[in-house]
Amino acid sequence: MLPLLWWQALLGDTAKVFVIFNINMLTFVHMTWLERRVLAFMQFRLGPNRTGPLGFFQPYADAIKLFFKEETMPAEANRKAFVAAPLISIAAAFMAIAVIPYGPPFTLFGRQWQLQVADLGVGVLFIFAITALGVYGVVVAGWSANNKFTLLGSLRSSAQMFSYELALGLSWVGIIMLAGSFKIGDIVQRQAGSLRHWNIVSQPLAFLVYFVAATAEVARLPFDLPEGETELVAGFHTEYSSMSFGLMQIAEYINMITVSVLATDLFLGGWYSGLPFLPSHGLLGFVWFGAKVFFVLFVFVWLRGTLPRFRYDQLMHFGWKVLIPLAVLNIMVTAVMVTVFGA
């Protein structure tokens, strides 16, 4: 196989960025519809069912509405910061997806491809760093609007993200030790073959910690205190309207999709079927991958329909005194196991 010329590499990478961006956007768009429908069914309602078959085109109608709404800004707001905040959020959300593989490697035009923009040697850590930056979007949004509800929302958000980031990072250490690599590709590779190679089987505690911390990280119920509409109007994005509100919403959902894809890649065997008689290469791999991501996303909606919101002191207590000790315990046990029995 010839090495890629520079323009071929550039074209290939551009195509990858285009495809991955659009996969994320389409998933986001239809996720909003799915969420509203499923939530409605859980509460014995119908949900949006008028625009298109089963209300499938509702998100497009919403988008058109948002585009044509008036953009408002509080008179006492810090104008530059107010405009910059949604941009920070969305930039961080889309930067994180650069190192995540979306599905198995496949052959096209006689070459090997994978839906992953950059296979960084520090892949998992890179995502960790970008999520750490994502919090600034929320913090700046809440502060710049010059409103006590938004400020309370962003204070809550910064404390919550900071606390649960620790547990999130620690939950990855076990699987990194098992794989002996930070590369997400290597971690998925390790889970090939039978179901018992999946990290959720060998690291169930880590998965539990990861999932809870990820829910808090993306501020979904039962951890949506930064928004907490019964207490803070709409939390940090109270003053946003029109498309800047839309951008905030997109960033939030892209983050949710990212943590679902990560859960699939790191814990649920990526694109491997988990059963030796079911092949997981080519198109089928994408099917398994999509199904797992969809399931995790569904669980997020399910949680929202089922659980009430935490109280703030409970949230802090749970993060620092339950999740982090559990994650550290998992690291210790895994380290001993890896030393004694080898990876």
Place this chain on the structure above:
Amino acid sequence: MIDAILFYVFAAVALGSALVVVGQRNPLYSAFALIVTLCSLSAIYGLLGSPFIAVLQVVVYAGAIMVLFLFVLMLLNVQPESQEEGSWRALAGTALALAVLLVLQVGTVLLHWHRPAPPEFDASTRKMAEILFSPRFLYVFEATSILILAALVGAVALAKKDP
């Protein structure tokens, strides 16, 4: 070539935002500028071929520490500093000292302008770990973690309310 261009871009951003950190009277703007400085430094580490250090720079400084800074600044609602009078003498002294330091540094750089580039070195994560946990640095490394732990326990003890 591209590396050089990127280096100058990030170096300029780092310097510019660092100047804002010092010159800005609103503490929140200073904090934001510091975040930009730290991110540009991280990019420079990445250009030097050490993605691990680059990512740690963002995670630890830009991610964790600066969020706490902002949290405290917003919680205390710190107002922009007003124009102070009467401390010009102290300021002038500091400025003079810093200027001498700058001249010395620039002089050193200019004197060693034609020194050959250092040999290529491996700054990958594995290599970093091997160096950190080699007998040469292991005890220092562990001693540092004990120091940090002691500081943590001390902070908790100070913050704890008397029963």
